[in-house]
Amino acid sequence: MDPVADSTDLYAFVSPDKPDTVTLIANYLPLQEPAGGPNFYQFGPDVMYEIHIDNDGDGQADITFQLRFTDELRDPDTFLYNTGPILSLNSTNWNRRQVYRVSQTINGRKTILGRGLTCPPCNIGPLSTPHYANLAKEAVHQLPGGIKVFAGQRAEGFYVDLGAIFDLGNLRPFEQLHNQYGMHVFSKPAPGVNDTNNLNVHSIAIQVPISLLGTSSSNPTIGVWTTASRQKTRIYDGRSNGESLDSGPWRQVSRLGNPLFNEVLVPLGQKDLWNSLPPSQDKQFASYVTQPGLAALLNDLYPGVFPNLAAFVKAGTARADLEAILLTGIPSGIISGFQNYTGSTLADMLRLNTSIPPSSKPNILGVLGGDLAGYPNGRRVFDDVVTIELRALAGLTIPLVDSSYTPDSAASAVTDGLTNTSVRSQYLDKFPYLGVPYDGFYTPS
Numbered sequence: 234m235d236p237v238a239d240s241t242d243l244y245a246f247v248s249p250d251k252p253d254t255v256t257l258i259a260n261y262l263p264l265q266e267p268a269g270g271p272n273f274y275q276f277g278p279d280v281m282y283e284i285h286i287d288n289d290g291d292g293q294a295d296i297t298f299q300l301r302f303t304d305e306l307r308d309p310d311t312f313l314y315n316t317g318p319i320l321s322l323n324s325t326n327w328n329r330r331q332v333y334r335v336s337q338t339i340n341g342r343k344t345i346l347g348r349g350l351t352c353p354p355c356n357i358g359p360l361s362t363p364h365y366a367n368l369a370k371e372a373v374h375q376l377p378g379g380i381k382v383f384a385g386q387r388a389e390g391f392y393v394d395l396g397a398i399f400d401l402g403n404l405r406p407f408e409q410l411h412n413q414y415g416m417h418v419f420s421k422p423a424p425g426v427n428d429t430n431n432l433n434v435h436s437i438a439i440q441v442p443i444s445l446l447g448t449s450s451s452n453p454t455i456g457v458w459t460t461a462s463r464q465k466t467r468i469y470d471g472r473s474n475g476e477s478l479d480s481g482p483w484r485q486v487s488r489l490g491n492p493l494f495n496e497v498l499v500p501l502g503q504k505d506l507w508n509s510l511p512p513s514q515d516k517q518f519a520s521y522v523t524q525p526g527l528a529a530l531l532n533d534l535y536p537g538v539f540p541n542l543a544a545f546v547k548a549g550t551a552r553a554d555l556e557a558i559l560l561t562g563i564p565s566g567i568i569s570g571f572q573n574y575t576g577s578t579l580a581d582m583l584r585l586n587t588s589i590p591p592s593s594k595p596n597i598l599g600v601l602g603g604d605l606a607g608y609p610n611g612r613r614v615f616d617d618v619v620t621i622e623l624r625a626l627a628g629l630t631i632p633l634v635d636s637s638y639t640p641d642s643a644a645s646a647v648t649d650g651l652t653n654t655s656v657r658s659q660y661l662d663k664f665p666y667l668g669v670p671y672d673g674f675y676t677p678s
Contacts (some may be wrong), residue, residue, distance in 0.1 A: 236262050237277035238461035240489035241434060242391050245457040245583045245611040248440060249591040250663045254379075255446065257284050257298075258438045258614070258665065259459035259489075265386070265433040268673030271312050273355040274386065275331050276302040276435055279479050280461050284439060287456035288447040292513030292580030295447060297338040298439050300384060302352070305330045315354070315361050322351045322371050330354075335382055346376040353385040356433075358674030366669055373664060381440040386433050387667035388658035390614045391492075394649040395428040398619070402527065402534055406650035407643075425650025430657055431671050438665035443587050454562060454573045456582030457611075458490040458512055485509050490581040491559050491609070492618040498522060498559075512580030515560065519579050522559050523551040528626050531647075539641045542628040554630040558609050563600075567633050571605045585611030597653050601629070614666050615653040623647045 241263035248254045261282070265274050276282065281301060285294035307328045308316075317326035331352040336345050353372040356365045373383045397403050405423040437459075446455055465481035487508050489495060498521045499507045507518060532543040557563050560579040565572035573584040592606040597617040599607025601624060608616040624630075627644040653660070658668030 235486065237275075238280050238463060238487050239263060240459050240461055240487045242492065243457065243459050243489045243583055243612070244614055244666075245455075245585045246613045247443075247585070247587060247589065247591050247606065247611075248664070251440065252590050253444070254440050254442050255455075255585065255587060256438065256440045256664060256666065257286075257457060258436055258667065259284050260387075260389075260391075260434040260436050261461065262435040263389070263432075264429065265389075265435075266673075267356065267431070267433055267671040267675070269355065270357065270673060271314055273314050273329075273357070274433070274435060275304070275329075275355075276300075276333070276352070276384065277461075278302050278304050278331075280463060281483055282437055283460045283462070284437065285458050285460065286446060287512070287575070287580075287582060288452070290454075290456070290576035290578055292456070292515065292578045292582070293511060294338075295340060296445075299336045299338065300333050300437055302331050302333045302384075305332060314357065318360065319354050319357075319362050319368065320364065322353065322368065327354055333384055335376065337380075346378075346380065347374060347382065350374045350382065350384070355386050356670040356672040358672045360674075362672065365672070369665075369669065378445055379442045380445070381664055383436070383438040383665040385435065386670040387436040387665065388656070388670045389429045389432045389434050390656055390658075390660060390667045391429055392427045392617075392651045392653065392655045393429060393619050394425040394651060396426060397649055402530055404623075404647065404649055407535070407647055423650075425648070425655070427651050427655040430655065433670040434667075436665060436667055438667075440664050446587065448587050450588070453588035454575055454584055454586045456490075456512070456562075456575050456580060456584050458488055458582050460485050461487040485511075488512075490583055492612065493622055494559060494581050497527060497622075498525060500526075512582050513578060515581050516579045518581075519556065519560060522555050523553070524549075525552065525555065525626055528552070528628070531627060535643070538643045539627060541639055541641045542644070545628065545631065545638065552631070553634040555625060557634065558625060558630065563609070563633070568600065568605075571600065571610070573610050583611055584609070601625075614660055615656075617652060619651070620648040623649065 242260040244258040248256045284298045286296040288295045315326050319327045332349050335347045353368045462483040462485045464479040465484050468478045529546050562574040562584040564574040573586040592604045596602030596604035599616050627647050628640045629644040631638040
């Protein structure tokens with residue numbers, strides 16, 4: 234109910250074109266229809282956006298990048314976002330702009346890295362924003378220390394069949410296995426539907442030299458999460474033009490670490506609490522990871538398809554594999570040549586081993602596909618996190634911690650039927666990596 238403060242996706246990866254840096258991307262304002270005028274999408278000037286880095290495994294921020302946004306309105310007497318083509322970020326045709334300030338806090342010491350940095354406009358259409366890629370390029374700002382930042386609209390790169398996942402896990406391509414057991418289902422399997430295609434988000438992307446992250450050869454892994462905060466008090470002035478005044482201390486209202494952790498694992502009655510806390514306090518939510526409701530639901534929805542998982546769930550055995558993937562990182566010795574373990578503190582963070590270089594042949598299934606540079610080692614913009622997490626929930630990763638367990642054959646087949654090719658706007662091979670946002674003039678066929 235608060236889209237401008239909704240942490241909708243988070244990415245962390247060693248930059249493929251600059252492997253001495255790490256790129257962090259936090260997305261907000263999900264599911265944007267491109268034809269969003271006349272009040273086009275923007276970051277909340279009353280929201281404090283932050284990306285946090287933990288480099289010692291305690292679930293507390295050691296480095297924080299903070300962004301605050303300010304609106305600039307040239308002509309308050311027109312309803313128009315722009316009065317002509319926007320050909321540059323300083324175009325006088327652009328009526329409603331946003332600028333922002335970036336600060337960095339390291340162990341409690343805050344430094345301003347940049348002020349008055351300009352966001353690009355939303356991608357309105359071929360008449361208003363005819364050279365949008367150039368505008369976005371102009372909005373990439375260089376900061377001290379070799380840090381790079383971008384804040385603005387991008388194409389949604391996260392592909393997911395929302396309609397199937399939240400219809401009680403009714404996976405369209407999986408219906409063929411469902412049919413084998415005589416249940417009343419669709420007449421035949423169907424491909425997945427990318428419900429986020431042709432939609433936009435607002436992205437905060439920061440590229441940071443690895444040398445600034447506080448890692449070492451013996452401790453190369455960082456934990457990453459993003460948050461949004463609002464001030465505690467809002468006063469509405471009913472006597473004037475409807476303005477409001479925010480005051481008081483900042484309160485965290487949203488956060489995100491691993492994809493789908495909040496959405497799929499944290500129950501409805503705990504979501505507001507979870508969103509208000511730092512990862513260091515996630516021990517109280519660990520049971521939702523080690524005894525996930527979706528794993529039991531798979532057994533109910535697809536009876537007979539997951540017999541080994543059904544027996545495992547019935548025995549009440551805790552999912553130590555999911556705890557490692559989502560809450561501690563994977564210790565060394567479990568997967569050959571890989572670890573992103575941060576210690577015993579249970580904390581929902583994206584964990585990235587910065588010593589693992591980008592893959593020359595990326596696999597969208599990440600570590601499950603033999604690509605150690607992909608999820609759950611951080612997360613790249615094209616990683617198929619839905620399939621990875623579905624297969625983990627279905628028991629494919631249990632042998633990582635229990636060699637006596639044999640995954641059901643269906644565990645390696647379960648998927649929502651989408652891949653990175655399901656995204657119409659192509660990913661970029663350089664910063665900020667997410668594709669050019671869809672414009673409001675184009676109507677998908």
